[in-house]
Amino acid sequence: MSTPAIKVQNVTVSYGPTPALLDVSFEVPSGQLVGIIGPNGSGKSTLIKTILGFKKPDVGSVELFGEPADQVRGRVAYVPQHGSVDWEFPITVRDVALMGRYGKIPWWRDASAEDKRVAREALEMVRMEEFENRQIGQLSGGQKQRVFMARAMAQGADILLLDEPFSGVDAATERAILDVLQRTKESGRTLMVVHHDLATAAEYFDRLVLVKQRLYAYGTPKQVLHPELLSGVYEGRLKVFSSLSHGDAPAEVVGQVKESKDPTES
Amino acid sequence: MFYDLIIAPLTESATQRALLGGSLVAIVCGVIGCYVILRRMAFLGDALSHAMLAGVTAGYLFMQAFFNRETHAGAMLVGSLLAGLFTVTAISFVSKISRIKEDAAIGIMYTGVFAAGGLLASYFSERIHVDIYHFVMGSSVLVIDDSELWMMAIVAAILLAIVIIFFRQFQITSFDPVMASSLGISVIAFDYLLTACTSLVVVSAVPLVGVILVVGMLVTPAATAYLISDRLGRMQVLAAIFGITSVFGGMYISTWVGKISTGPMIVLFATLQFLFVLLVAPRYGILADWLRRRSMVPQQLVEDVLGCFRKDPKAALSKSVVNKYVSAKPEEIRRAIRWLDSRDWLDVDGDQLQLTDTGRQEAVRLLRAHRLWETYLQHLGMPETELHDRAHVLEHMHDEETVDYLDDKLGHPLQDPHGADIPIDEVKLTSGSKVKIANLREGHEGTIESLEGKLTGPSLTVGGHIKVGPRKENGEVWTLRLADGRWVELDHSAADSIVVKLD
């Protein structure tokens, strides 16, 4: 088996006296589109930040393509949450995409024709090339997301981490973003996406990570989206369970009881 | 002496008027100032006061040209309000139609209007008898005549009435405009109303402290009140009070010293008053923060002190022994000990320290966390030499859920990698509590409360009495003696699925 794109091993991360993530382990093979689900405050953003190398684990390790996460530079890209961007900043779509190349341009020279070509290709990939000259605030929600994905691709990143890209966008936009995610995946990249809507999770993702401090399940949507598992994690707060297509029941554990002799007799 | 300094000035009617007028202004400044700082509009107050120069000059010239009257207070007031209104409109116009943000637009427009006022005043300097310097910088001796006093009183009455009547509307539009508009409260209307009130306040405060310092009157007492208030109404009352004390303080000091301008002294007094409150405020103050931090004992240190009792939780230790084990400054350790004493976790008898029952439970919980983390780290393949130090850092995570998770994941081990016993969570295993067999140790007895999940093999009955025997096969197999004397063995999953109520 080839080296996994992302390997999270026994990761415990804390901000204070209780861990935000406890003993989380999973591996994502290259070229997968993985959803991260879990209730609010369950550690989804923390997981993204840890994979990104922004937050150092207390225990455990993160490897990207077999190398420690903090030694891999530029291969992981992060698409920020909508709220954390100044959308009135004087910058065009093209400039944002070109920003992805900044890590590769030495300080003494300008962006080369090659850099510009790569940036443009990235915009074509997300079908935003015709908006090149627009200021970023003058785009719809989905278009904004796509520009930042183009930046990630221009960066040459093989791994894309997206924190709630679907929050606050309409259904059509969600489709458009999903389409870009799918095509990014088909180009061989690995994506992890924080997602809120359990109803669409099965359809969108190849695999799901269900976290709430601990890793409750990791696998195909069929394995993870099981009502018993979910109601444990969401504590019955969601009603959609019944409408979910029932996946495979988690394998039942059978305890074994045997007769024995008196162990206290030697 | 006291009479000369405090009472004598009060007997002069000029001083009485100045103090009264100043207090009226201070009250409205404080009350409206609260909204100004909560909505981050301080810069707007500045803009309005600067625009006044143009308004006053224009009003003055207007009355002189058409009615041949000098220094007409009413005209200057109206002129100021119009200039303020013009400036505010221009600011919002520029920031709406262009990409210029509001703060920059304010900077552009108010300096423009201020400059126009200055030019107007200098061009007509022979005809205008307004003392520009004092108008801008504040007057040296505050002279308030009766008509001005009346105007201040009327302005104050109108503003206070508006603030009281629309208290809730102002509160909600400041705090949560989205919700306000969902309730049908026009956010824009109250924005305008508040801007109008701010203009009025500014206009009435300029004669007191001058154009440049008006913002100080508007913002500083309100900010001072903010430091010690958690409710808007209280904040407004305190802001008014701090405004009045500034006026009194400023005026008295400038009277005593002589030769110094009253306006700047009032504002300086307000600033010093703010700094003082900032220092001593009970909750948001610097001193309180420092005290809090000083009295806060780091959790790590407390745990380290408890850790000294690891070997024998019942033993009494002397303070010097604790000082030797714990790496921290002696005074910090003393504080940790005091803290433990105050929580009743530690009995302090002269030099001797002994854990109380609760203290012992806490120490045991900590020890359990430490040893489970060590076992976990060993399980992950960490070299034996690093186990203790790493676990010492990690044991600060010892909440029940985390520790139970580790315990279960490791198969409820009996000993840590160094062969030391992992204690049980005593608090959870008292008589009457319901626990999984997996959590029990040899010797525990109880009745089966419920059987969850699937079990193979000889059937166990709910209500049957059991006694836990020794673990077998490296602790991976639990043994039970049933009521009829038979023995059974359970694997981890079986032990996890049987709940027992302890005798």
Ligand SMILES: Nc1ncnc2c1ncn2[C@@H]1O[C@H](COP(=O)(O)OP(=O)(O)O)[C@@H](O)[C@H]1O
């Ligand atoms: N910077 C931080 N400082 C302290 N605690 C934090 C911080 N960020 C997150 N947490 C805590 O960590 C937990 C997980 O948060 P997060 O990863 O943001 O969850 P999610 O993204 O699933 O909503 C929460 O309990 C949260 O309060």
Ligand SMILES: [Mg+2]
């Ligand atoms: Mg989050």
